[in-house]
Amino acid sequence: MSYVYLKVPDKKDLHYRIKWMQDNKTMSYNAGYEINVKGYNKKTGTITKTEEEMIAWYDNFVLQEPDKYYAYVYIDNVLEPIGEVYYYLEHDIHNMGILIQDQYRGKGYGYFALLELEKIAFQKNGIHELSDFIPMERIGAINIFKKAGFVPTNVKQKELKFGKECISEQLLLTKEMYDRRKVKKMDEIVFQSEHINYIKVSDKYIKDYLKMMNNPKIRKLLSANDKVFTYEDELNWVKSSREKIQFSMIDKESKKFIGNIGLMDVTDKGAEMGITITEEFQNKHYGSEAIEAIVQYGFETLGLEEINLIVFSHNERAIHCYQKLGFVVEKVEKNVARIDNRDVDDIYMKRSK
């Protein structure tokens, strides 16, 4: 099963929304209503919007957190968005909506997209409730909402659909219900060293990941670009890392988050190591302990013969650690980036079993 993730769209990607709102199959659920929306076709349910109209909608609706949220839904192996999720505040309640394009329905993506929206609404933006009105005959949709924790209230709405009465019921999920329902996730310890537990990466630690990865002192040791990571970036990283050799490190004594470590591009022979320690825990020998532990994990548990890494030439502390732990320089690629007004090199290092 592909993993589902959300991404706030750029304006240049609005053509996807324009297209699916004109797709008869995707919009058929929306047909027959007495709604006064420009471009609405009652016969098909489609809504035709020009690019200018869509940009005006974007400026009013997108990037308006916490009270409004809009994102495209993606699955990991498909380039185009498969649909959308959103919520917005209206009359003291956050109404939400979800749409999955016709060709992606019936595969469970809607349910996972709802779970992602819940995380954004309740964990990130701290809003108090999500509410949706769903026609009672749409039993499939109602069941997905119920599975995702929503409960029907006794509030109903009546509308005319092709001249016939259509009753929708309200499905509601409050933050309190969400928090109660969220089973306290236990950290899954995969292995340990003297002071550190290595656990599977988890959305529970996203705030820690953000603090670490957006720390300017750390960023300039890892990358030459200035990208500021968002909550969604980290959520997506957690999902894509769950099945990989990627761990969060937790201090056994204080139970605090120390950093992340992992082995990437694993082959029969070797893998590339990456490590980042949060500022609070740097220079206290956690890094040295963790590097030795992941090397042993690679050699003993995964049966690898060598561990490689790439480090910037200005990262003197990291280089010191790697050399101390038996890594040797394989090659140097000169002037790969410019950071803090100086040219820096990529140093390739390797430790063999």
Ligand SMILES: CC(C)(COP(=O)(O)OP(=O)(O)OC[C@H]1O[C@@H](n2cnc3c(N)ncnc32)[C@H](O)[C@@H]1OP(=O)(O)O)[C@@H](O)C(=O)NCCC(=O)NCCS
């Ligand atoms: C690099 C990193 C993993 C090292 O972990 P750490 O826990 O801070 O390091 P440790 O405390 O285990 O060891 C630090 C060693 O470097 C030495 N050191 C500290 N600053 C140094 C510097 N500017 N130049 C040279 N050596 C330095 C310390 O004296 C210590 O040496 P010792 O073990 O011989 O006493 C960690 O600092 C980190 O995550 N940095 C930011 C992200 C990063 O650079 N990742 C690596 C990218 S390739």
